[in-house]
Amino acid sequence: xxxxxxxxxxxxxxxxxxxxxxxxxxxxxxxxxxxxxxxxxxxxxxxxxxxxxxxxxxxxxxxxxxxxxxxxxxxxxxxxxxxxxxxxxxxxxxxxxxxxxxxxxxxxxxxxxxxxxxxxxxxxxxxxxxxxxxxxxxxxxxxxxxxxxxxxxxxxxxxxxxxxxxxxxxxxxxxxxxxxxxxxxxxxxxxxxxxxxxxxxxxxxxxxxxxxxxxxxxxxxxxxxxxxxxxxxxxxxxxxxxxxxxxxxxxxxxxxxxxxxxxxxxxxxxxxxxxxxxxxxxxxxxxxxxxxxxxxxxxxxxxxxxxxxxxxxxxxxxxxxxxxxxxxxxxxxxxxxxxxxxxxxxxxxxxxxxxxxxxxxxxxxxxxxxxxxxxxxxxxxxxxxxxxxxxxxxxxxxxxxxxxxxxxxxxxxxxxxxxxxxxxxxxxxxxxxxxxxxxxxxxxxxxxxxxxxxxxxxxxxxxxxxxxxxxxxxxxxxxxxxxxxxxxxxxxxxxxxxxxxxxxxx
Amino acid sequence: xxxxxxxxxxxxxxxxxxxxxxxxxxxxxxxxxxxxxxxxxxxxxxxxxxxxxxxxxxxxxxxxxxxxxxxxxxxxxxxxxxxxxxxxxxxxxxxxxxxxxxxxxxxxxxxxxxxxxxxxxxxxxxxxxxxxxxxxxxxxxxxxxxxxxxxxxxxxxxxxxxxxxxxxxxxxxxxxxxxxxxxxxxxxxxxxxxxxxxxxxxxxxxxxxxxxxxxxxxxxxxxxxxxxxxxxxxxxxxxxxxxxxxxxxxxxxxxxxxxxxxxxxxxxxxxxxxxxxxxxxxxxxxxxxxxxxxxxxxxxxxxxxxxxxxxxxxxxxxxxxxxxxxxxxxxxxxxxxxxxxxx
Numbered sequence: 002x003x004x005x006x007x008x009x010x011x012x013x014x015x016x017x018x019x020x021x022x023x024x025x026x027x028x029x030x031x032x033x034x035x036x037x038x039x040x041x042x043x044x045x046x047x048x049x050x051x052x053x054x055x056x057x058x059x060x061x062x063x064x065x066x067x068x069x070x071x072x073x074x075x076x077x078x079x080x081x082x083x084x085x086x087x088x089x090x091x092x093x094x095x096x097x098x099x100x101x102x103x104x105x106x107x108x109x110x111x112x113x114x115x116x117x118x119x120x121x122x123x124x125x126x127x128x129x130x131x132x133x134x135x136x137x138x139x140x141x142x143x144x145x146x147x148x149x150x151x152x153x154x155x156x157x158x159x160x161x162x163x164x165x166x167x168x169x170x171x172x173x174x175x176x177x178x179x180x181x182x183x184x185x186x187x188x189x190x191x192x193x194x195x196x197x198x199x200x201x202x203x204x205x206x207x208x209x210x211x212x213x214x215x216x217x218x219x220x221x222x223x224x225x226x227x228x229x230x231x232x233x234x235x236x237x238x239x240x241x242x243x244x245x246x247x248x249x250x251x252x253x254x255x256x257x258x259x260x261x262x263x264x265x266x267x268x269x270x271x272x273x274x275x276x277x278x279x280x281x282x283x284x285x286x287x288x289x290x291x292x293x294x295x296x297x298x299x300x301x302x303x304x305x306x307x308x309x310x311x312x313x314x315x316x317x318x319x320x321x322x323x324x325x326x327x328x329x330x331x332x333x334x335x336x337x338x339x340x341x342x343x344x345x346x347x348x349x350x351x352x353x354x355x356x357x358x359x360x361x362x363x364x365x366x367x368x369x370x371x372x373x374x375x376x377x378x379x380x381x382x383x384x385x386x387x388x389x390x391x392x393x394x395x396x397x398x399x400x401x402x403x404x405x406x407x408x409x410x411x412x413x414x415x416x417x418x419x420x421x422x423x424x425x426x427x428x429x430x431x432x433x434x435x436x437x438x439x440x441x442x443x444x445x446x447x448x449x450x451x452x453x454x455x456x457x458x459x460x461x462x463x464x465x466x467x468x469x470x471x472x473x474x475x476x477x478x479x480x481x482x483x484x485x486x487x488x489x490x491x492x493x494x495x496x497x498x499x500x501x502x503x504x505x506x507x
Numbered sequence: 508x509x510x511x512x513x514x515x516x517x518x519x520x521x522x523x524x525x526x527x528x529x530x531x532x533x534x535x536x537x538x539x540x541x542x543x544x545x546x547x548x549x550x551x552x553x554x555x556x557x558x559x560x561x562x563x564x565x566x567x568x569x570x571x572x573x574x575x576x577x578x579x580x581x582x583x584x585x586x587x588x589x590x591x592x593x594x595x596x597x598x599x600x601x602x603x604x605x606x607x608x609x610x611x612x613x614x615x616x617x618x619x620x621x622x623x624x625x626x627x628x629x630x631x632x633x634x635x636x637x638x639x640x641x642x643x644x645x646x647x648x649x650x651x652x653x654x655x656x657x658x659x660x661x662x663x664x665x666x667x668x669x670x671x672x673x674x675x676x677x678x679x680x681x682x683x684x685x686x687x688x689x690x691x692x693x694x695x696x697x698x699x700x701x702x703x704x705x706x707x708x709x710x711x712x713x714x715x716x717x718x719x720x721x722x723x724x725x726x727x728x729x730x731x732x733x734x735x736x737x738x739x740x741x742x743x744x745x746x747x748x749x750x751x752x753x754x755x756x757x758x759x760x761x762x763x764x765x766x767x768x769x770x771x772x773x774x775x776x777x778x779x780x781x782x783x784x785x786x787x788x789x790x791x792x793x794x795x796x797x798x799x800x801x802x803x804x805x806x807x808x809x810x811x812x813x814x815x816x817x818x819x820x821x822x823x824x825x826x827x828x829x830x831x832x833x834x835x836x837x838x839x840x841x842x843x844x845x846x847x848x849x850x
Contacts, residue, residue, distance in 0.1 A: 310735070333739055
């Protein structure tokens with residue numbers, strides 16, 4: 002497949018430069034892709050991966066540099082030109098149309114038609130072939146795409162790429178929306194593609210995935226290629242991390258927790274349930290303690306956090322903060338009691354993307370700064386700047402729109418909101434999703450700092466090692482039930498997975 | 508100014524590494540830049556006015572005529588700015604204004620006309636407007652009806668109610684105290700214009716400088732984020748529509764003063780003019796960004812345009828076409844600004 006080093010590369014980019022007003026997004030990128038290989042693109046948020054993908058997809062025109070496709074110099078002047086060459090891109094936000102059927106989505110833009118009339122039967126049978134080729138013949142071509150899971154939509158998106166004689170598929174963090182099980186499926190599809198001679202550019206923050214699926218690696222940093230054509234099998238992880246960050250980062254979780262005090266619990270949840278979603282959830286978190294919720298996506302972990310926070314209405318059970326029972330389904334009551342919540346979907350649930358950073362940081366506290374309803378913006382700015390500095394927010398200018406920050410820094414802004422608020426209890430849902438390795442370590446340190454200052458943390462993460470590394474105690478959730486409660490010292494990753502699988506089957 | 512976060516930052520979205528620029532170079536600010544464009548458009552219209560009608564076009568008398576024209580639509584547009592900033596739309600303001608004039612003039616005519624204090628008239632108009640707005644707000648916030656539909660229903664229903672109450676008659680307001688106050692001048696400026704100025708300043712202050720305004724922007728920008736930050740989104744939505752209704756009520760008072768009559772046809776299609784003024788003023792229809800200054804400029808542009816056409820004895824149909832062109836142009840420019848921001 003990919004061992005054919007002597008053959009002409011499918012794609013070769015040399016010295017690609019792309020400048021935007023005020024910033025050099027790409028500053029000399031080299032990339033070489035061989036037919037049928039799985040080429041991993043690594044780099045922190047802001048290293049230039051997205052811009053590079055857009056150049057490949059024809060959405061951005063490079064200012065300098067050369068692109069050769071099968072040895073021939075080409076310009077990719079438009080997205081159509083990219084598709085005509087055989088380059089397909091799967092963005093993180095899947096570009097499928099929910100209201101159309103699977104087959105209609107696959108042939109969107111190049112419909113199979115005769116004289117303007119759609120040839121429904123032909124496109125259905127062709128769609129069926131493509132889906133079978135991807136090993137997903139269970140997806141019916143007539144099904145409405147909106148009813149599919151994220152994984153199903155991804156398959157449709159890939160089938161669309163294949164429907165046009167595609168030679169290279171760019172996948173931007175395809176696993177971010179998937180369960181571990183679905184990731185296995187994705188890998189199977191990627192292997193099938195590569196066996197058929199289709200090259201894949203695979204972008205992911207997860208090192209273990211790259212180990213499993215990748216052939217070669219290119220590392221970007223600050224818009225430059227710092228290493229290219231690294232063999233996945235022969236490059237140790239620490240080396241990759243130091244290439245990406247320019248410094249050595251140990252993948253630790255900030256050392257052991259200071260451990261819970263012996264005080265009364267800050268958060269006490271008793272028999273909490275939402276009908277049809279989860280039931281019988283009881284847990285306590287003491288000041289200075291981290292409690293983790295482990296389980297699969299869809300097991301009900303996020304829903305538990307949202308219910309504790311009052312964003313969903315519990316059908317039974319109680320939530321107490323420092324002994325005070327919270328009103329069901331009232332976020333403002335939870336906030337007033339000192340609970341903070343950093344949701345999984347930062348962009349859609351957490352941030353006002355076009356508003357400046359400081360207003361996002363003070364979104365839950367601006368009324369506190371205000372006097373008699375009059376905003377005190379300079380005080381807000383000061384408080385936000387203080388936190389931004391303490392968290393090493395980059396860039397440190399809190400007047401910028403949040404949209405312009407990288408994922409890791411957006412997460413820091415979310416956490417800063419609750420630091421300004423001064424929460425006793427903090428609920429963190431996937432705090433490191435979409436966050437690169439460097440910023441991840443900072444977030445771990447921040448979590449430690451929070452617990453040292455006496456905050457009680459309840460953490461949800463899909464990465465089991467993260468839960469076990471950060472938490473003092475862990476609850477394993479499967480299918481809406483708590484299947485295990487215990488200290489993290491008494492359990493390892495395999496046992497958690499076993500419990501999850503057993504529970505999901507039961 | 509604080510309503511307008513910087514736009515200088517499209518590129519760092521992809522690099523995230525930019526450390527130098529921030530403080531040194533002057534940042535282009537959307538709100539200010541957009542307002543500047545509107546001011547230039549307004550000046551251009553005035554220049555055209557002077558060129559075609561002579562210097563009296565910018566004379567004090569004509570300016571006062573223009574401002575008097577702008578007062579009703581102006582106060583209504585300020586209310587609508589709040590609703591649109593909060594991510595909604597209010598189609599009912601025109602009919603609500605009509606209903607308020609009818610209700611108030613009915614109160615004035617059915618009781619012994621001379622005995623009614625003008626305050627009663629005003630209070631009645633404001634109350635009717637506010638209640639209609641609150642009903643809209645409740646339907647949207649707690650009834651789960653999208654604002655387009657809820658206020659469309661109010662548009663139809665309020666007009667109908669106005670016709671029922673007035674029996675489709677025009678009701679002359681003869682409360683002398685009311686006419687004395689609202690048709691008079693204060694410091695050489697019509698009271699109508701004073702009311703517009705006060706509402707505009709209060710609206711600007713409320714949106715840009717208070718926690719209420721910040722909540723409005725947050726609710727419009729990302730309702731889920733606002734809710735999860737502890738803002739009572741539904742309650743706030745009710746108040747925002749209430750403000751729009753109140754402004755329609757104030758508009759009704761001005762309309763009663765200008766025409767000395769209440770009728771169910773007052774404010775016909777006014778909602779469209781109001782939305783147009785708000786949108787060309789730079790308030791995003793999608794919510795999350797609003798500019799009272801922009802709305803006022805938008806209202807003034809349309810008022811000057813109207814005056815320009817009247818002065819030159821031009822057909823109102825030509826005027827309508829021109830207004831349409833201005834709206835499209837303004838929205839295209841707005842899109843250009845925001846798409847540059849979102850790359």
